[in-house]
Amino acid sequence: MLLEIEDIHVHYGKIEALKGVSLQVDEGEIVTLIGANGAGKSTTLKTISGLRPLTSGRITFDGKDISKVPGHKRVLLGIGQSPEGRGIFPGMTVEENLHMGAYARKGDLTKDMAEVYDLFPRLGERKKQAGGTMSGGEQQMLAIGRALMTKPKVLLLDEPSMGLAPMLIQQIFKIIEEINRRGTTVLVVEQNAQQALSLAHRAYVIETGKVVKSAPAAELLTDPEVRAAYLGGDLAVDEAANDTAVDTTPRNGQD
Amino acid sequence: MNLKQTLSARSGVSDRIRDWWAGAPMWTRWLVYLLLLLFVVFVLPTEGVASIMSPQTDWITTLWDPIGIYILLALGLNIVVGQAGLLDLGFVAFFAIGAYSVGVLGREGWPFWGTVVAALAIAAISGIVLGAPTLRLRGDYLAIVTLGFGEIIRIVARNTTYIGDSRGISDLPRPPSMFGLDFNDVLDASAFYYLIVAMIVLVIVISVRLNKSRVGRAWAAIREDEDAAELMGVPTFKFKLLAFFVGAMVGGLAGTGQMGGVQGYIQPENFPFILSATILVCVVFGGSGNIPGVILGAFIIAWLPERFRFLDDYRYMLFGAVLVIMMIVRPEGLLPSRQRKAEMQEGTGGMGSMGAEVATPTTAAPEVGGK
Numbered sequence: 001m002l003l004e005i006e007d008i009h010v011h012y013g014k015i016e017a018l019k020g021v022s023l024q025v026d027e028g029e030i031v032t033l034i035g036a037n038g039a040g041k042s043t044t045l046k047t048i049s050g051l052r053p054l055t056s057g058r059i060t061f062d063g064k065d066i067s068k069v070p071g072h073k074r075v076l077l078g079i080g081q082s083p084e085g086r087g088i089f090p091g092m093t094v095e096e097n098l099h100m101g102a103y104a105r106k107g108d109l110t111k112d113m114a115e116v117y118d119l120f121p122r123l124g125e126r127k128k129q130a131g132g133t134m135s136g137g138e139q140q141m142l143a144i145g146r147a148l149m150t151k152p153k154v155l156l157l158d159e160p161s162m163g164l165a166p167m168l169i170q171q172i173f174k175i176i177e178e179i180n181r182r183g184t185t186v187l188v189v190e191q192n193a194q195q196a197l198s199l200a201h202r203a204y205v206i207e208t209g210k211v212v213k214s215a216p217a218a219e220l221l222t223d224p225e226v227r228a229a230y231l232g233g234d235l236a237v238d239e240a241a242n243d244t245a246v247d248t249t250p251r252n253g254q255d
Numbered sequence: 256m257n258l259k260q261t262l263s264a265r266s267g268v269s270d271r272i273r274d275w276w277a278g279a280p281m282w283t284r285w286l287v288y289l290l291l292l293l294f295v296v297f298v299l300p301t302e303g304v305a306s307i308m309s310p311q312t313d314w315i316t317t318l319w320d321p322i323g324i325y326i327l328l329a330l331g332l333n334i335v336v337g338q339a340g341l342l343d344l345g346f347v348a349f350f351a352i353g354a355y356s357v358g359v360l361g362r363e364g365w366p367f368w369g370t371v372v373a374a375l376a377i378a379a380i381s382g383i384v385l386g387a388p389t390l391r392l393r394g395d396y397l398a399i400v401t402l403g404f405g406e407i408i409r410i411v412a413r414n415t416t417y418i419g420d421s422r423g424i425s426d427l428p429r430p431p432s433m434f435g436l437d438f439n440d441v442l443d444a445s446a447f448y449y450l451i452v453a454m455i456v457l458v459i460v461i462s463v464r465l466n467k468s469r470v471g472r473a474w475a476a477i478r479e480d481e482d483a484a485e486l487m488g489v490p491t492f493k494f495k496l497l498a499f500f501v502g503a504m505v506g507g508l509a510g511t512g513q514m515g516g517v518q519g520y521i522q523p524e525n526f527p528f529i530l531s532a533t534i535l536v537c538v539v540f541g542g543s544g545n546i547p548g549v550i551l552g553a554f555i556i557a558w559l560p561e562r563f564r565f566l567d568d569y570r571y572m573l574f575g576a577v578l579v580i581m582m583i584v585r586p587e588g589l590l591p592s593r594q595r596k597a598e599m600q601e602g603t604g605g606m607g608s609m610g611a612e613v614a615t616p617t618t619a620a621p622e623v624g625g626k
Contacts, residue, residue: 051485051486070490072489072490073488075486081486087480087483089479089480089483090597091479091594091596091597092475100472104487105488130593130594146487147486150488
C-alpha cells in the first residue's frame with residue numbers, strides 16, 4: 001500500500017470537517033474521491049499533503065507514518081499536489097513556475113522539464129508567459145506540470161476539471177491517464193463524478209466528512225444511489241454503461 | 256481618463272527602460288551604479304540642487320532625515336511586504352528598538368559602533384520574537400498583530416523609567432570622526448548624510464543578493480501563493496520568519512542611523528503609528544517589491560511635504576490627494592517590477608494573499624468564484 005489514511009479527523013476551529021475518513025491508494029492506481037461541494041474532498045487532500053493538521057488518525061506513506069511531518073517535507077517523500085483553484089504562481093513565468101516545482105531538490109532539470117513540455121505542448125509554447133495571464137485550462141496544465149516537477153510517487157489532484165470547458169476537461173483527463181501510464185500513482189478529487197469515475201480504477205464517495213461508499217469505479221458508475229446523487233439520475237444510464245475513458249458527455253454537478 | 260492615459264504612456268517608458276536594463280551588459284550596469292553614487296555623493300547635497308529642491312529648509316538635513324531615514328526604512332519594510340508579502344503595520348517598532356538600543360547602551364558607556372552591532376542583534380531578535388507566534392496568521396490578522404506590537408513598544412518606552420519614560424534619552428553616542436567627517440557639529444548634518452548613504456548602499460546590496468537567491472524565490476512563491484509554496488517544498492514558516500528577521504535588522508539599522516537627530520536625543524513620540532503607515536505608503540507608492548521603485552517612492556513621500564512647506568498645513572491635504580489619485584490611476588506603484596504587475600493583473604492585489612483565510616470547510620468556494 002503506497003498511501004493509507006486511517007480514520008482521520010480534521011477540525012477547522014470547532015467545526016469537524018472530516019469525521020473519520022479512511023482510504024487507501026495502491027501503487028500504480030488511479031483512485032478518485034468524489035463528493036459534493038463542502039463534503040471534505042479538498043480537506044482530505046490538504047491533510048494528506050500536510051497543509052492541514054489532523055486532530056486524530058494516521059496517514060502512512062510508503063510504510064512511514066507521516067501524520068506529523070510538515071508539508072514541505074512530504075514533498076521530498078514523494079507527495080506532489082496540484083492545489084485547488086489551480087493555485088499557480090501568477091507573477092512567475094511558466095518556466096519559473098515549473099522550476100519552483102523542483103525547488104526542494106537538486107540536480108539537472110532539463111529532462112524533467114522536457115517531459116512536462118512533452119505532456120503539455122501548450123506550456124512549451126508559452127515558457128515566458130506569466131502564469132496569471134494564461135487561460136484556465138493552461139493554468140490547470142501548469143499546476144499539474146508543476147506538481148510533476150516535484151517527482152511525486154503519488155500525484156494529488158484537486159478538482160482538475162474545475163471551471164473548464166468540456167473539451168478541455170477531456171484533454172486534461174487524458175493527460176492524467178497518460179501520467180499514470182508512465183508510472184505515477186494518482187489520487188484525484190472531483191465533483192465531476194462522471195469523468196472521474198470513467199478515469200479511475202477505484203473510487204470513494206465522501207459525504208459530509210465521511211466516506212460512505214468505496215468500490216471499483218466502474219461499479220459506482222452504475223450504482224443507483226451514486227447515479228441519483230452525482231450523475232444526474234437515470235437519464236444517462238446507457239451512456240454511462242458504455243462509457244470509456246474518452247467521454248463526451250457534458251459535465252454534471254454544480255460547479 | 257486623461258491622466259490615466261498619460262501615466263500609462265509613462266509606464267511604457269519605464270517598461271522599456273527595465274527591458275534595456277535587463278539586457279544591459281555588466282560594465283554598463285557598474286557604470287550606472289558608479290554614476291549614481293557619484294551623483295548622490297557630490298551633486299545631490301550641493302547648494303545648486305538645494306535651491307530647487309528645498310528652498311525653505313536645510314537641504315542636507317532634509318536629505319538625511321526624513322529622506323535618507325525613510326529610504327532605509329522603506330527598504331527594510333520592502334523585504335517584509337514587497338518580497339515576502341507579509342503585511343507589517345508596526346514596522347516602526349524595530350526603528351525604535353534600534354534607536355533605543357543605541358541610546359541605552361551608549362549611556363552605559365559602550366562605544367558607538369559597539370552599540371550599533373548590539374542594536375542590530377536586538378532588533379533582529381525582536382523580529383523573531385514578534386514573528387514566531389504571529390506568522391501563523393495571514394493577511395489582515397497579521398497586520399493587526401504587528402500594529403499592536405508597534406504600539407506596545409512605544410507605550411512601553413513611554414512608561415519605563417529606565418529608558419527615560421516620556422522624556423526619552425538624550426546625549427546619544429555619536430559616531431567617532433572618520434574619513435574627515437565630523438559627527439559632533441550640531442549645525443551640519445552632512446556627516447550623517449554620508450553615513451546614511453553608506454547604510455542605504457549596504458542594504459541595497461543585501462536586498463538584491465537575497466532577491467536573486469533561493470531565498471528570494473521562496474519569498475516570491477510565498478507572496479504569490481503560500482499554500483502552493485509549501486506544496487513545492489518551501490519551508491514557508493522559516494522563510495517568513497527570515498523575512499521578519501532581515502526586515503527587523505534593517506529597521507534597527509535605520510534606528511541607529513537616526514542617532515536621535517543631530518541634536519542627539521530620542522523620545523517615544525518619535526515612533527508613532529503614523530510613521531509605520533507612511534513607510535508602508537512609501538513601499539506601495541513606489542512599487543512594492545522593486546528596489547528602485549521603493550527608493551523613489553520613499554524619496555518623494557519624504558520630500559514632498561518639505562518642498563511644499565510654504566503651504567503650511569494645506570500641504571498635507573495636497574499630499575493626501577496625490578496619494579489617492581496615484582492609487583486610482585497606478586495601483587501597482589510608480590515603478591513596479593514586471594512580476595508584481597502580473598500578480599496585480601491576476602487579482603491577488605500584489606501583496607500576497609491579503610485576504611484573511613477564514614477556516615471553514617468551504618474556504619475554496621469564494622476564491623474560485625473570484626477567479
